[in-house]
Amino acid sequence: MSPHPGDRVRVEMPSSTSDHLVIKLDGGYNVGIDRADASIDLVTSDAYDIGGTQTDIGSSAGAGADTEADKTESDITSKSAASAVAFDESLPTVSLISTGGTIASTVDYRTGAVTAQFDAEDVLRAVPDLAGRANYRGRVVRNILSENMTPAVWQDLAAAVADEIRAGADGVVVMHGTDTMQYSASALSYMLDTPVPVVFTGSQRSADRPSSDNVMNAVCAVEAATADISGVFVCMHASTADDTCALHRGTRVRKNHTSRRDAFETVGATPIGKIEYDTETVSFHRDHAARESTELNLTSELNEDVMLLTFTPGMNIDRQTAFLTDSTPDGLIIAGTGLGHVHTEFIPTVAELVADGVVVAMTSQCIEGRVCDRVYDTGRDLLEAGVVEAGDTLPGTAKVKLMWALANHPDPTNAMRKSLAGELQHRSVPWE
Numbered sequence: 001m002s003p004h005p006g007d008r009v010r011v012e013m014p015s016s017t018s019d020h021l022v023i024k025l026d027g028g029y030n031v032g033i034d035r036a037d038a039s040i041d042l043v044t045s046d047a048y049d050i051g052g053t054q055t056d057i058g059s060s061a062g063a064g065a066d067t068e069a070d071k072t073e074s075d076i077t078s079k080s081a082a083s084a085v086a087f088d089e090s091l092p093t094v095s096l097i098s099t100g101g102t103i104a105s106t107v108d109y110r111t112g113a114v115t116a117q118f119d120a121e122d123v124l125r126a127v128p129d130l131a132g133r134a135n136y137r138g139r140v141v142r143n144i145l146s147e148n149m150t151p152a153v154w155q156d157l158a159a160a161v162a163d164e165i166r167a168g169a170d171g172v173v174v175m176h177g178t179d180t181m182q183y184s185a186s187a188l189s190y191m192l193d194t195p196v197p198v199v200f201t202g203s204q205r206s207a208d209r210p211s212s213d214n215v216m217n218a219v220c221a222v223e224a225a226t227a228d229i230s231g232v233f234v235c236m237h238a239s240t241a242d243d244t245c246a247l248h249r250g251t252r253v254r255k256n257h258t259s260r261r262d263a264f265e266t267v268g269a270t271p272i273g274k275i276e277y278d279t280e281t282v283s284f285h286r287d288h289a290a291r292e293s294t295e296l297n298l299t300s301e302l303n304e305d306v307m308l309l310t311f312t313p314g315m316n317i318d319r320q321t322a323f324l325t326d327s328t329p330d331g332l333i334i335a336g337t338g339l340g341h342v343h344t345e346f347i348p349t350v351a352e353l354v355a356d357g358v359v360v361a362m363t364s365q366c367i368e369g370r371v372c373d374r375v376y377d378t379g380r381d382l383l384e385a386g387v388v389e390a391g392d393t394l395p396g397t398a399k400v401k402l403m404w405a406l407a408n409h410p411d412p413t414n415a416m417r418k419s420l421a422g423e424l425q426h427r428s429v430p431w432e
């Protein structure tokens with residue numbers, strides 16, 4: 001009997017067993033076939049044993065090999081501390097800092113859900129392609145899914161990155177869940193002046209899935225972390241295929257799709273650069289700071305009393321006014337409509353907040369473009385009320401920026417008008 005749309009069915013999914021094969025396609029996705037129907041010709045051999053004895057990940061294959069059985073307490077420390085493997089002096093040193101997320105996750109077969117449970121060493125074992133590219137130091141800051149990220153973790157993460165750079169790391173790769181990666185990348189962009197690349201990466205698909213993007217993202221992130229560049233970036237798939245990763249500025253990147261492997265995009269501009277997976281080539285599209293062009297500086301204080309409010313038609317203005325005037329945050333980011341507008345009846349509330357010392361900055365909920373409150377009467381009234389135009393700063397980035405500016409900048413209001421970490425472009429231009 002053939003099933004029809006709407007029928008409830010049970011399907012036995014093929015797996016790599018004695019009867020079935022799962023073949024990973026060049027595009028990154030996979031197809032299951034019956035072994036009896038398969039005609040297999042070996043084109044190239046790139047075999048490795050993930051589950052068994054493995055060559056030392058800190059050196060090229062066969063050079064200074066160190067099996068799992070040989071590793072001692074001094075080689076791999078507890079999961080809550082830093083860990084390292086044998087070093088090859090001819091290679092750069094990259095610190096891998098884990099916060100959890102899908103790149104450090106697998107399926108919990110008890111619940112059927114994806115759960116974060118790997119530390120940095122586990123990720124290295126799961127990605128043998130990293131071998132021979134760098135020396136690696138592993139460090140776990142947290143082991144959480146990114147929806148559980150907090151400003152306190154940002155501070156711990158920034159301190160850990162600074163520690164690794166002081167210890168001689170030539171670059172840092174932060175493994176992070178994708179859902180809130182853009183917020184954490186923004187936070188570190190303000191907290192850290194870094195002389196080396198700090199590259200966030202993650203994966204949209206967990207490592208146990210044949211379509212996982214964890215290997216390519218991790219490899220490309222390491223290549224970016226050893227390039228001649230400094231600053232905080234996000235490195236993720238540039239397309240659905242396993243060919244190129246894009247390198248995004250930490251304050252201009254946004255996750256624009258829930259599940260696609262190329263979910264991350266630089267808003268309003270091209271990415272800083274790209275990393276070709278096959279050729280291991282890093283190239284740049286835009287101006288960037290060179291390695292060692294700045295000295296390490298950590299300024300990690302944050303004022304968490306900042307709200308992000310998205311204005312929508314039908315919003316209960318009286319309720320929002322009561323909430324805001326009763327709680328009175330230190331800062332308020334408004335994601336307004338179009339050029340940066342709210343209902344005219346909400347403007348007196350904004351004026352009252354500004355009079356009470358609250359920094360109120362306007363962003364747009366549009367994906368592209370910038371705020372300009374000088375075009376329509378509503379915008380001019382908002383400016384008269386004391387609203388600060390945040391240009392084309394992304395709303396989430398603006399919230400993080402104001403948290404940092406209130407704690408560290410002598411004039412937080414003026415800071416929201418200026419670009420501190422590449423978050424505000426001086427002009428908006430069409431691009432392809």
